[in-house]
Amino acid sequence: MNVKEFRPYLFSGDIRDIVSPPFDTITVEQEKKLRSAKYNITALSLPEYGNSGITLQKLINKWITEGVIYQHDKDIILILKQVFYINKEAITRYGIISLVEIDDMLKAHENTFEKNVLERKKVMKELNGEPEPIFVVVPDNGFDKMIRRYSNNLEKVYEFEEPSGVENYIYFLDDPDKINKLKETLRNDRGIVADGHHRTQAIIDLKKESGDIFWNYAMAYITSIYDNGLMIGGVDRLVYRINFEENLPKLRNLFDITVDRAIMDDDEIRVYSKGIFYRLVAKQFAIDETFGSGPLISTEIINKILFRDGMGLNNNDIETKVGYIYNTTDAINAVDMHECDFAVIVPPWKKDVFLKMVLEGSVFPQKSTYFYPKIPSGIAIYLKPS
Numbered sequence: 001m002n003v004k005e006f007r008p009y010l011f012s013g014d015i016r017d018i019v020s021p022p023f024d025t026i027t028v029e030q031e032k033k034l035r036s037a038k039y040n041i042t043a044l045s046l047p048e049y050g051n052s053g054i055t056l057q058k059l060i061n062k063w064i065t066e067g068v069i070y071q072h073d074k075d076i077i078l079i080l081k082q083v084f085y086i087n088k089e090a091i092t093r094y095g096i097i098s099l100v101e102i103d104d105m106l107k108a109h110e111n112t113f114e115k116n117v118l119e120r121k122k123v124m125k126e127l128n129g130e131p132e133p134i135f136v137v138v139p140d141n142g143f144d145k146m147i148r149r150y151s152n153n154l155e156k157v158y159e160f161e162e163p164s165g166v167e168n169y170i171y172f173l174d175d176p177d178k179i180n181k182l183k184e185t186l187r188n189d190r191g192i193v194a195d196g197h198h199r200t201q202a203i204i205d206l207k208k209e210s211g212d213i214f215w216n217y218a219m220a221y222i223t224s225i226y227d228n229g230l231m232i233g234g235v236d237r238l239v240y241r242i243n244f245e246e247n248l249p250k251l252r253n254l255f256d257i258t259v260d261r262a263i264m265d266d267d268e269i270r271v272y273s274k275g276i277f278y279r280l281v282a283k284q285f286a287i288d289e290t291f292g293s294g295p296l297i298s299t300e301i302i303n304k305i306l307f308r309d310g311m312g313l314n315n316n317d318i319e320t321k322v323g324y325i326y327n328t329t330d331a332i333n334a335v336d337m338h339e340c341d342f343a344v345i346v347p348p349w350k351k352d353v354f355l356k357m358v359l360e361g362s363v364f365p366q367k368s369t370y371f372y373p374k375i376p377s378g379i380a381i382y383l384k385p386s
Contacts, residue, residue, distance in 0.1 A: 001138065001191040002101035003222065005075040005179050008380035009129075012067055013039055015158045019168075019378035020045070022132060022195065024116075025326055030163075039068050041378030044131040047123060056126035060383070069381065076172045077179055078380060079151045080221065082229065082373050083167040093229025093373070094147040096173075096182065097133055097380055099217040102203055106136070106191045109358045111366050112201050113319065120202035129383035130203070130219045134196030135375055137225040138189045139355060144224040146185060150178055158379070166373045191222065192358055194371040212384075219382035221375040225351055232354055233370040234298060234346025236331040238323040242311060244273040244342040251310045255280040263328065263345060269298055269306070272335050273342035280306065297357070298346050299368040306344070324367045 011018045017037045020026060023045040026034065034042045047056055054062075063069050078097040083090055100106060124130055154171040161167050173179060193200050200218060207215035223230060251257065260277040263270060271278040282301050290304050307313040313321065323340070325331045331343040349369060 001105040001136075001186050001189050002103065003077075003096075003098045003183055003186050003220075004101075004217070005077050005174075006099045006217075006219070006382060007072050007075055008078070008097075008219075009064075009069045009071050009383050010380060011039065011041075011069050011378065015378070016160045019160065019162075019376040021162075022374050022377055024198075025374060039063070041131060041381075044127060044381070045123070045377050047126075056123065057128060060127060060129075071383075072172075074172075074174045075179075076174045077182060079147055079154070079171040079173055080375070080379070081151060081169040081171070083169075084165060084229070084373055091229045093223060093227050094144045094151065095221050095223030095227075095375075096147060097219065097221050097375075099382070100134075100136060100191060100220040100222065101217055102200070102207065102215070105189075106193065106200075107358065108193045108197050108200055109362070110193075110197045110364045110368055112197050113366055115319075116198040117201045117205065120198050121205055124199075124202055125206060127383070129381060130199070131381055132199075132377035133219045133221045133375060133380070134199050135194040135371055136191045136220045136222045137194045137230065137371070138186060138191055138222060139226070139359075140185065140189050140224050141226045143185055143189075143222075144227045146182065150182075160376075162376060164373070168376060168379075170379060186222070190359070191220075192225070192355075194369070195374070196220075197366075214384045217382075219380065225355060229373070230351075231372050232349040232351060233326070233372060234348055235367040235370045236325050236328055236346055237302065237344035238325055238331060238334055238340040239342050239344065240321050240323065240340050242313075242321060242341055244271055244278075247311050251280070251306070253283075254286045254305055254310050255282055257281075267298075267347045269302060269347065270345040271342055272332055272345060275336070277345075297362070297364055297368060299365040302344055302346070303365050326370050326372075 018039060018041055020034045020040060020042050034040045044056065080095050080097060082093045150173055151171050156169050157172050158170040203215050203218050258279045260279050263277060269280045271280060282305050286305050303318065307318055328345055331345065334340050335343050
């Protein structure tokens with residue numbers, strides 16, 4: 001994988017007022033709060049198209065002219081250290097923000113929605129750049145150790161804590177020798193797109209359509225899949241305008257269904273409806289008829305056996321009647337608050353299973369994985385030279 005240093009555009013204001021979660025994970029409540037800040041990154045990553053008459057290109061030029069953002073004067077790679085807590089234990093993850101070449105050494109593992117790709121293309125084409133990094137993991141067990149060593153001798157440039165409790169520390173690496181060592185360490189590694197499939201595909205499309213070499217590279221956050229601070233969860237489904245209980249007779253032909261008092265720590269799919277957790281284990285004949293041999297992906301079972309065969313949903317129904325949520329507690333609350341009819345709880349991934357399947361060529365359905373902690377947007381921006 002070919003990575004390289006770059007001269008990012010940076011915000012000059014208080015970083016705490018500027019950063020946001022990735023655009024596709026922002027809740028309605030978060031969006032209102034973020035937009036209340038004068039210069040938050042959401043103005044670029046999640047633009048409001050109204051009657052203001054100002055385009056993204058005009059807005060970014062205005063911000064540059066006014067000194068809201070400025071281009072760093074050296075080629076650098078940013079190091080991001082994140083600290084978060086699980087059961088009161090501090091977990092630390094290290095990664096870098098750099099450019100990564102869009103080529104065969106960078107592998108996507110999820111399908112995309114055409115509508116989402118077009119929306120990202122519109123944003124990046126108008127901006128002439130990339131407002132937030134994609135998230136890439138590498139199967140390298142020594143990469144994170146090298147970054148840790150380098151950061152020990154650097155001064156923090158930014159420090160902020162997210163509302164979720166994740167602490168972020170940013171360092172600038174401008175030493176050419178150390179940068180070259182990082183680049184060489186990653187040169188023979190395959191990069192796997194963990195988050196940002198729609199943005200990656202949008203960049204690929206822009207490269208094909210324009211022929212502009214600027215789109216040969218994506219701004220990316222890169223970390224080791226073996227880092228203890230990398231977690232891979234499932235993405236839960238919220239289902240609208242469908243009664244789960246009415247479908248139970250047919251579903252019992254396809255699944256062994258039992259009732260649980262709560263979510264148990266296993267690898268099974270669960271549905272939460274009307275205060276009840278249903279544990280769904282697909283019957284072998286349903287798996288054989290649908291998939292034959294090969295590794296099973298929970299989201300494939302959900303899409304093809306639960307939604308399609310069990311509930312009669314087609315692809316359009318799945319796009320219009322199914323939403324996605326990244327926190328199981330929020331999914332349960334959405335059902336309890338009658339914001340949706342039921343939720344499908346997707347089990348977390350085991351890293352070795354994920355890595356084996358991806359490197360063997362598996363491509364998962366949209367929204368199959370949730371890598372966390374996420375990378376805040378607003379730390380750096382990658383813009384086409386004027």
